[in-house]
Amino acid sequence: MNAPRPHSRRIFLRRAGLSTLAVSGGASFLTACASGGSDDEDDVSGGGEEQTAENPFGVDAADPLHVVIFNGGYGDQYAKFHEGIYQEQFPDAQIEHEAITDIRQQMQPLFNAGNPPDVLDNAGAEQMPISTLADTGQLTDLTDLWAADALGFEGMTVEETLHPIAIEAAEYADRPYVMNYALQVYGIWYDRALFDERGWEPAQTWSEFMDLCETIKSAGIAPMAHQGKYPYYIQQVVLDLAVKHGGPEVAYAIDSLEPDAWQNDSIRMAAEALLEVKNGGYMLEGTEGLDHIQSQTRWNEHKAAFIPSGSWLENEQAQVAPPSFETTVAPTPLLEGAVLPFDCTRLEAAESFIVPAQAANQVGGLEYLRIMLSRDGAREFTELTSAPTVVNGAAEGVEASPGLASSLALIESGGENNWNYYFRIWYSPMAPKIETAVGELAAGRISADEFCDRCQEAADETAADPATQKRTRP
Amino acid sequence: MQYGKYRFIVGFLIVPLALYGTFVISPFVQTIYYSFTDWTGVSPEFEYVGFANYEFLLEDDLFREAFFNNIVLLVGLPVFTVLLALLFAFLLNVGGTGAGVRGIAGNGFYKLAFFMPQVLSVPVIAVIWTVIFSPESEGLANSFLGWLGLGPYDWLASPSMALYCVLWVLVWGSVGFYLVLFNAAMSSVPRDIFEAAFIDGAGRLSTFVRVTMPLLWDTIQTSWVYLAILALDAYALVFVMTIGPGGPDNSTQVMALRIAQEGFQNGKAGYASAMGVVLFLVTLVIAALLLRATRRERIEY
């Protein structure tokens, strides 16, 4: 009647082995149990078949595959396509496909019981804390996946086809554990059609941007809105301004929890800049209390000209935006003395796909991921969702909407200057504190100095906490 | 004397106790166990850490802020809900004009209408009120106050107002049920008692205080305790309605939200369990105090 309370990994694995036995046959039982009490991170379950060119992980054709997809902004159509390819390759495999939104509610018990799915798309508001999963050995090492042949790309390994930020985002303790699938492009978004009509252009420097705001304001439109309820969005702008001004070292310092990382001048200048926008009356009235749908809807209605967001925006507002609306991304303007060029931005490798370490068919999971990263697989995703993937060049030939086209263009033009940060994933207790401070800043209730102090305080607390795993960059 | 008294007692208690023990007590006890470990919530591996979680809790500023916010709700929710519900119950039963003691006209309509909030579930209520409390000047609350020449206010976006908005919505969502409760209790008070009071020249207010309330005391006491527990456990509403959630600037942070955040987002299920145990103890103490403070002689009639 009581829940099993495993006190050692050995006992636990034995139980996992037993359940695996029931599910996928003798071979996996032996593989799972073989190393008993030793560190068996290198032993992978499932498979046992010969490793060939077509089947680099030795997937057993009869083993079932359990795929769980987060049914959010990207839907799950793309997953059905990928499963179709897997099925063609392994016609005898039973594929269980689940598309849910409450990832944590449904997956947490499975992880605790030792029978998680083979592939999990860990995304959404109810996602599992991924850095915790990595730290507790719950994820399969993807090194073999990285080294395998890429499908649809002659002579290249999977790793070689991926955007550098995806490779960076995958790593914990210098090994890849997470396959982030979607490449999200951040920036400030506007309606190209509106701007063309009024003869406006997104500004490149900050002073030009202020002038533009004045022009927009006198036309009766609020220059900027933001998703007040989720300060995460406007936080992007602050960080983007800071990093473009001070270079990627600004982000490295923050992610590495270096002392005084948040007292950096670039960050202070960025905070001042945001205050300029707020105090100049350029923010949409009431935006601090609006959630993302409400504020984005106002933006679709031309009540505001710019809104910070990411490349999912077009898809998210698809039902709301009028047909003539051309969702387009603009990079944030450059502060005085910026070291990076205008045409770059933050790229996030998101939509984290993992193969849990306790999964019954780990090699099947790896093969499935390889299929997702194939040229056809990636292109299908972009076709269905209008969102870029982390696979370079896979979006070629896709008919691109304005949002997608401008996103792809920015990925291209930014090149190596595109940057990312990880503190949100690495130090999950710290992130909400930063966001709280950003919220206060965006509302004009604190000064730039206070903002830096508060962020620094949160960072210092995290650095001093013995329970938090510290990581460094680059 | 009746036979088989103990057999009767056991017979009546055994099934419910078994159910309760299996599905409620057992998981709770396990949670207490987890509070002494560093369980992450996502892994079957964890270690015993003694009182470390509790020590950390004493230093946790955020938890302390949450605690004080809960105290605000703890005071506000029972007071306003019970007062409003009592008031409406009284008006509906005794507020009418005319001969003797009558309910007010339109009784039936009011009773039906006031129950409406109970029909909606918490996430829905949260969404609706978030829209009403929109800080834009066209938001309903602001445009309404605009007619009166007040506002516009930031409501949920203002660190000083947000918690009170949450309190208001909690009250709004609770009055309906307690009105039905008090109404029922009042209806079972024989009319003669009220009439007698009137004859003796008692005004409405003193009738209310000296006659109605003592007769309803048990019901009021139970309601009070339950509302207090609701105030301490508030989670779903805060989660959906507030900025952050828990903001702006931690002004609507509450203990239950902290537990969910630490346990589910930060991978600190052991720590969250410790918070849960503390919350449980706090609730226990407060409930016991309330029951003791409001103890009165029961009136049989």
Added chain:
Amino acid sequence: MATKTRATRGDISVSAASHIVLIIWSFVVIVPFVWTLVASTKTTREIFGDPWSLPADPQWNNYESAWDKNVGEYLLNSVVVVSGGVVLTMLFGSMVAYVLARYPFPGNRFIFYLFASGMMFPVFLALVPLFFVVKSFGMLSTFHGLILVYVAYSLPFTVFFMHAFFRTLPTSVAEAAVMDGASHTGVFFRVMLPMAKPGLLSIGIFNILGQWNQFVLPQFLSPDRPLLTQAVASLLSNQRYRADWGTVFAFLAIAMIPVILAYLAFYRQVQSGLTSGTLK
């Protein structure tokens, strides 16, 4: 004895003031409700763009898409679980409360506090262990599993509430029944329970509402056989990713119907049950 036969001026002004207060509250209570209904016929843009105006073109197809999202099935699931849950809760809750209230025995107080303290623990903390308990009985995503869990979690307040109620019932009637040869169970079912009707009705409504609106438990324990409120909560959180609020509100409107019906049914019962003077 003379009673007042005519309303005095004081009476009228008090009554007028009462009406004003009540009308204000009616407004406060009805507007959000009506808003939900109107929103169910709007497009997403209209709901958030012009929240306070009527739709340009009522989108009745929102109801169709809500139906396509299986709202009917979830409704049925909820009705089954809540019916079973409430009946059993009331039965077991009264049984326990009665025994604890009227029969002193060693351990009586302890058991009472055991139940009462159950009200004070935040449920979602116990979810993971609870999941394993339910799983070990093979009761995940089953009606009976959910019902039993619902009952277990509703017992604390029901016991707490009915305990107070049973304490106030006069002993005279019970004693008379015993003299007539009634057994313990007989006294309970034939005398005490009917006398406790007002309390039962109140706590009955409370349990119906509480169990109907519960979504955290089924989210964890019944992922494959969803209940209505958990579907609503899911839908709402899903809205962060795909804005289709018109359908959501249509879904909500449909979800409200059973509760309104239950209340209307009970409402009459409450009125007739309470004013029949059974307590005297």
